[in-house]
Amino acid sequence: MGRSHIDRLTNRTQGAEVVAVADMVDALVEKGAAIAGPNCKKYKSEADLINDPAVDAVFIVTPGFAHKEALLLAIKAGKRIFCEKPLCTTAEDCLEVIDAEVKSGKHLIQLGFMRRYDKGYNEVKAALDSGEYGSPLLLHCTHRNPEVPDSYTTAMAVHDTAIHEIDVTHWLVNDDFVSAQVIMPKVTKYAHAELADPQLMILQTKSGIVVEDEVFVNCKFGYDINCHVVCEDGVIEMPQPLYPTYRKNAQITQTIDTDCFVRFHDAYDDEVQNWVNDAAEGIIGGPNAWDGYLAAITADALVRAQTSGKVETIKPAQEKPAFYD
Amino acid sequence: MGRSHIDRLTNRTQGAEVVAVADMVDALVEKGAAIAGPNCKKYKSEADLINDPAVDAVFIVTPGFAHKEALLLAIKAGKRIFCEKPLCTTAEDCLEVIDAEVKSGKHLIQLGFMRRYDKGYNEVKAALDSGEYGSPLLLHCTHRNPEVPDSYTTAMAVHDTAIHEIDVTHWLVNDDFVSAQVIMPKVTKYAHAELADPQLMILQTKSGIVVEDEVFVNCKFGYDINCHVVCEDGVIEMPQPLYPTYRKNAQITQTIDTDCFVRFHDAYDDEVQNWVNDAAEGIIGGPNAWDGYLAAITADALVRAQTSGKVETIKPAQEKPAFYD
Amino acid sequence: MGRSHIDRLTNRTQGAEVVAVADMVDALVEKGAAIAGPNCKKYKSEADLINDPAVDAVFIVTPGFAHKEALLLAIKAGKRIFCEKPLCTTAEDCLEVIDAEVKSGKHLIQLGFMRRYDKGYNEVKAALDSGEYGSPLLLHCTHRNPEVPDSYTTAMAVHDTAIHEIDVTHWLVNDDFVSAQVIMPKVTKYAHAELADPQLMILQTKSGIVVEDEVFVNCKFGYDINCHVVCEDGVIEMPQPLYPTYRKNAQITQTIDTDCFVRFHDAYDDEVQNWVNDAAEGIIGGPNAWDGYLAAITADALVRAQTSGKVETIKPAQEKPAFYD
Amino acid sequence: MGRSHIDRLTNRTQGAEVVAVADMVDALVEKGAAIAGPNCKKYKSEADLINDPAVDAVFIVTPGFAHKEALLLAIKAGKRIFCEKPLCTTAEDCLEVIDAEVKSGKHLIQLGFMRRYDKGYNEVKAALDSGEYGSPLLLHCTHRNPEVPDSYTTAMAVHDTAIHEIDVTHWLVNDDFVSAQVIMPKVTKYAHAELADPQLMILQTKSGIVVEDEVFVNCKFGYDINCHVVCEDGVIEMPQPLYPTYRKNAQITQTIDTDCFVRFHDAYDDEVQNWVNDAAEGIIGGPNAWDGYLAAITADALVRAQTSGKVETIKPAQEKPAFYD
Incomplete structure (x- = not known):
């Protein structure tokens, strides 16, 4: 993911240059810097990179547990930050980062929820915002992956998978989630012993909008992202990606993606280009x-709901700071 | 509905003849008999019609509360019966009728769940039964109506609307429901004060298959029936009815039905023709x-769930009689 | 085809009864009569069948060269006739039959162009007749078959295949064809030595409407009938038949028919039922x-065009009798 | 178009910088240079711009008749060239430019046929090149525009409109056209007096592949580009652009583009980025x-065919120079 962003910033982004790379592992620094070009500086310490005056902005692509420290350093240095999800691994850490950013007085952090830059979601958002379809009432989402390794656990269906729908549907309907439930259907034969798959996750917002998300990570057939928004005055269905239609063998067929990086290729590029432009x-x-904080507490509630079987409440520990309005 | 069946039996069914019509209202007898032709007998009493030796089989198209009496009379007379849904209005009455049929030793009663004869559902069923898609795990259904009158209440969303998905999904997956839940999203501005609309109904079977049904009876845009079956080895999506595609006004457009009798026109004809052929x-x-009994207890659980907000258990009061295997 | 019609008339048509079957081959008479039931009379001579007073109407399902004689006998006997295509094998014979029917003063003959009863074509026709799309200007049709035997020749691409588009597009646009051309693309490797396949046939009407028909009878993948009507105020595309959508193996797939009798199953039934009702x-x-005559002279022009490579003129030998208005 | 390219090169292309702008009209120079930024030089004479040592490559976005002179100057100066279509307005001029490029010994000229960079066409090309569908035999294309001004003439349906299918289908099937025909259907009521609209253009290649192109420039409903490739082993249909599906007003609807710059937005960007990368x-x-030369002689044949009504031959005046292999 880090090297993918270095490639993107170097070769497909206008107005950005990767001037330094840091990693605790020397070999990874070398690999990353090689993509960026001969003038790219190499650091072992992220602190040194962040505090380098030649660095205007930082990309945080470390494991989630390491985000907090990097975020606080970068905020202190007043550097703009692109941070891959999650913001932090606990709600408390998220609030600490938020507190630091608010006190800094500058808007610095953008999170890597790339779906907000996907063309399909943006068309759905535009239709919603046009008012032509009235208020959204109910969203049907699917997040299907061909398969996952044995290390993928039931809770990861929330943290690594549904997390995308959590953010993007919150953005689509512009309302905060207040409760979470998870319904567990019959388990597919392809799931390993520790994994409940598929899962039907159900969120509800303050105004009552229900978002349901079918998470099915061993669906075998493809990477299949759907979003249908049921509104008072019509239903909006996000388009599937663009592939030819083939007639062969008594079938009319279209390709479906199997890789999330192919499916959201343009969204990844556009989120970074927009972040650069916004600078x-x-x-x-x-x-x-x-x-990022709202996504974290929503995910926490879903994980609780996976084991409780009940409707779990979602409640921020503090009011949204006016800073983020 | 009665006259519609008389027309169907008279003009679009092979091997059937409407020889008698009964109704407490004389004018309705006249109207019905006029469709059937000059030789059609006219009765005020359903008992007289049922017991007329010229009558081989009876159609019960009375209000639901009147079904039990007519069913018991017809069973006693040994006449084959086509009974519009519901079988009876209470689970107890259903069991009384079942007991009578079992004791009669003859298979007499068919219920008017016409969707089992719809081409689309049958293609989904054939795909499921082929084994090519593995076991079904999760079904996403929608039952959307353009609008309902003010007399339509929240409970009717179960009894008059979801009842169709209750039966047809039970038939599709060939498994019995054991629990029911209803989630209430934000209410559409088009619902009158006494109606929660839309509703998201969730049923689960013995083996764990989850069936969800979005019931939205003031969706405004059309009569929109969908059924997606998520299986271990693929997803099956029931087709929409057959309409041309139009290009006009910067849009590519297909018609969607607005009337259930148009949508299921052929299914209504085919259920009756098949019932006649089976004779x-x-x-x-x-x-x-x-x-019919299983549909009744499932519906009862959903209605309880509408007000309790909880997962309600579905349990037949007795084992399924071997007679129905 | 004969037995298929006997089955249809006996088992799926209201108001008709097959009272007699005739064929020069005794075994075929027996087979046909067996479908119709024990009361069905058996004839060796079609004349005897036609003149049997118990026969109200006749079905002509003989080879095309034998149609003329049977048609003239049936007209003479004043019997209603359902005649499979073609009317006759030469334009002159068609006119002789027409002359006889006109002189009889009774409308007796219906031809077996079943597509006029297909739901899809009828929806296109309804859209055209609504006026909402303005005048039709250009029609793109395809008539694709999986494969044909070695006995199928280039000319049969007109007489056995395009003949359906000739009639149905003439009916759709309600205008007569005045010229024909055939363009020969590269030949598929699956065509045998004597067959040009595919062919692009182009017809033009009096008012200038162009109908093109891609005939491709070794397309391998299915029986694929399409009809797009380009109008002044929009484009109308006939729907494909109704099949589920499957997600499997990185593909979204729909079935396409491979058999014309499956594709037009309902149209065959409806044409016969309507013919019976019209009686x-x-x-x-x-x-x-x-x-039938217009189809014959249009087909003749296309066959001439197949070898001339030129635009061939289509001109009836006489004005349309007022009898057919 | 010029300013659109300056914007693209400046803001959406990696590795390019607009260092100079030339136009005979001072105001246009100012407007263009303003987009490029304060360091952009301003020229009245294209020769001065071309010969400026700071200029590595030139964009020719002048009217077609002025291309030849600019092309020859740039070739002489050894500068890489991006030239908007057409190469030149006569076949002879094209050959003169080709001769100059060949003699220069350097590959310098790229033509602005942006469709070769459209994702949809590239997916069709990939499918064809995979061999999975066998040899292409017949292509059905449409090029529909909502409307054209009164100044648009019948010949422009070739030079301004079909020219895109001429190049892109030639590229898709990798074969040269040898003949052209134009069939004129009934004219739409929306065409002005001097314009035949729609037109059905038919091209055939050396190996016999037929390409037909429906050009309909007052179709009213949208900018509708279609390409169906009929192959020996299947049919490939280029996808429509990506828009949500809406359910409203008894219709299921998708948006269709009305503007070619929206439809091919990404293709325009990608052709320029690729041209820069190839440098x-x-x-x-x-x-x-x-x-460009082949497109010119193909267009000439189609224009002749528009008035002759005949099949016109397409034959290059010379063999393709080995330089272009």
């Missing part, structure tokens, strides 16, 4: 730290 | 009285 | 003898 | 000058 205006146009 | 072999090929 | 009013509601 | 390797990866 000129000093704004964070994408998902911010507060969005 | 020759003395079998009931469609939904039988036990199916 | 009560003494009308011919479907394609009549004049339509 | 590093000194190659022309896109349509070259010989492609």
